[in-house]
Amino acid sequence: MAINGTEYISTRGNADVLDFAGVTLTGLASDGGLYVPRHWPQFSTDEIAAMRGLSYVDLAARIMAPFTVGVLDEAELRSLCATAYGSFAHTAVTPLVQLDGQHWLLELFHGPTLAFKDVALQLLGQFFERFLSGTDTKLTIVGATSGDTGSAAIDAVAGRAQIEIFMLHPHNRVSDVQRRQMTTILAPNVHNIAIGGSFDDAQAMVKRMFNDKDVNGPLTLSAVNSINWARLMAQVVYYFYAALRLGGPERKVAFSVPTGNFGDVFAGYVAAQMGLPIERLIVATNINDILHRALSKGDYSVLSVTPTASPSMDIQVSSNFERLLFDLEGRVGATTGARMKWFEQMGKMVLSPEMRKNASLLTSARTDADQMSAAMRWAYGATDQIIDPHTAIALHAARNAGIRPDVPVVTLATAHPAKFPDAVENATGIRPALPARVAQLFDREERFDVLPGAYDAVRDYVLARATR
Numbered sequence: 001m002a003i004n005g006t007e008y009i010s011t012r013g014n015a016d017v018l019d020f021a022g023v024t025l026t027g028l029a030s031d032g033g034l035y036v037p038r039h040w041p042q043f044s045t046d047e048i049a050a051m052r053g054l055s056y057v058d059l060a061a062r063i064m065a066p067f068t069v070g071v072l073d074e075a076e077l078r079s080l081c082a083t084a085y086g087s088f089a090h091t092a093v094t095p096l097v098q099l100d101g102q103h104w105l106l107e108l109f110h111g112p113t114l115a116f117k118d119v120a121l122q123l124l125g126q127f128f129e130r131f132l133s134g135t136d137t138k139l140t141i142v143g144a145t146s147g148d149t150g151s152a153a154i155d156a157v158a159g160r161a162q163i164e165i166f167m168l169h170p171h172n173r174v175s176d177v178q179r180r181q182m183t184t185i186l187a188p189n190v191h192n193i194a195i196g197g198s199f200d201d202a203q204a205m206v207k208r209m210f211n212d213k214d215v216n217g218p219l220t221l222s223a224v225n226s227i228n229w230a231r232l233m234a235q236v237v238y239y240f241y242a243a244l245r246l247g248g249p250e251r252k253v254a255f256s257v258p259t260g261n262f263g264d265v266f267a268g269y270v271a272a273q274m275g276l277p278i279e280r281l282i283v284a285t286n287i288n289d290i291l292h293r294a295l296s297k298g299d300y301s302v303l304s305v306t307p308t309a310s311p312s313m314d315i316q317v318s319s320n321f322e323r324l325l326f327d328l329e330g331r332v333g334a335t336t337g338a339r340m341k342w343f344e345q346m347g348k349m350v351l352s353p354e355m356r357k358n359a360s361l362l363t364s365a366r367t368d369a370d371q372m373s374a375a376m377r378w379a380y381g382a383t384d385q386i387i388d389p390h391t392a393i394a395l396h397a398a399r400n401a402g403i404r405p406d407v408p409v410v411t412l413a414t415a416h417p418a419k420f421p422d423a424v425e426n427a428t429g430i431r432p433a434l435p436a437r438v439a440q441l442f443d444r445e446e447r448f449d450v451l452p453g454a455y456d457a458v459r460d461y462v463l464a465r466a467t468r
């Protein structure tokens with residue numbers, strides 16, 4: 001089918017070319033790859049400078065409009081963004097907080113479920129509603145979460161008539177607050193499943209369902225994880241928002257990003273491809289450090305996942321790394337497809353010196369438990385900020401990255417500290433309280449099923465319960 005507007009292609013080069021509505025509803029490409037725009041849209045320095053002073057909603061519509069050509073114009077996008085971000089507790093949506101002369105936090109946790117995922121998922125809920133309306137399609141969402149995507153996605157789609165959601169989380173490996181934010185939503189279209197194993201196991205099962213004709217055929221599957229392009233697109237906006245407030249585009253800004261599935265930091269990479277002057281993107285990992293090993297030594301080999309106090313980053317196989325690999329090797333689907341097939345069989349791959357050179361905008365750092373706690377203590381002692389463990393991992397990396405002192409460094413604050421009260425209390429002695437809007441969490445009834453980490457069990461569960 002000819003596309004009249006922005007075209008999306010698979011990183012593995014062997015799936016239908018789709019428009020924006022198509023990629024939003026499809027999620028994973030049929031060849032197992034991830035959708036990306038055929039070309040990165042570009043803004044000139046003058047165009048970026050002219051965005052200074054726009055509200056978050058206006059900026060979001062301006063930045064995203066080139067990605068939705070032929071499907072949504074800027075005015076339609078603006079209206080969907082106004083609805084999506086109307087539920088945020090801060091008028092700036094993603095406010096900046098200064099820590100010292102060089103360091104800033106970009107607070108991304110003012111949405112309904114207290115994590116950065118709301119920025120994209122509140123909007124994705126609007127896109128789903130818009131693209132399904134007037135059709136008789138019933139969408140079955142299958143998702144995997146290490147804690148935050150699950151609650152944000154459930155909040156975005158609970159009660160929507162044409163959507164049913166099945167969310168897999170690793171049993172006993174998310175915080176109590178994270179679990180309750182998912183399992184206390186009792187809407188009939190929400191199904192929570194705790195599986196034996198890690199987030200990686202859950203994510204692998206989700207991807208397998210997309211390519212299982214016994215599932216994706218009888219059911220129309222879609223994704224809320226960052227394999228869905230719309231998720232990443234919405235995250236590009238806050239890089240522009242922060243940079244414009246710190247002197248961009250005339251002045252370069254660096255970002256430190258707590259990283260697991262490589263979606264958030266890839267959105268920063270996209271912002272740079274679009275013309276935003278970025279000094280550096282720091283890929284901050286916890287001790288599950290495959291991305292640090294890949295970017296610093298070229299070694300992308302899977303080790304087993306170790307549970308940590310930053311559970312949302314307890315990931316080894318980072319979905320969105322495939323999108324970066326596609327760019328680093330010249331955007332040739334057959335090359336990326338062959339590389340990923342090899343990786344799926346062998347559990348490892350090597351990044352050539354040439355690929356690492358092409359990735360020089362990105363540096364990486366690994367932060368261990370003691371360094372994470374020390375960063376939480378520093379933020380509290382020196383700047384009066386209580387930060388969550390994921391943010392602390394990136395802040396530690398930011399303060400040790402050796403960025404020139406005249407370059408502002410923005411650490412992405414990806415979750416509210418009250419989602420991880422034990423880790424925060426252990427480090428700082430302060431137990432952060434849940435904000436009033438979610439304070440009833442521990443009084444509500446929970447509902448979820450526990451399944452073994454076996455594909456057949458999960459597939460059969462979904463097929464038995466999904467309404468068609």
Ligand SMILES: Cc1ncc(COP(=O)(O)O)c(C=O)c1O
Pocket residue numbers: 115116147148149226258259260261262263264265312313390391414415
């Ligand atoms: C609080 C928090 N920080 C950081 C991350 C890592 O982000 P990404 O998976 O986009 O790399 C996650 C999970 O995605 C998260 O929930």
Ligand SMILES: N[C@@H](CCOP(=O)(O)O)C(=O)O
Pocket residue numbers: 144145146147148149150199224225226227260261263312313319
């Ligand atoms: N940390 C995530 C893991 C899923 O990542 P996603 O960005 O691909 O949805 C989580 O909290 O669930």
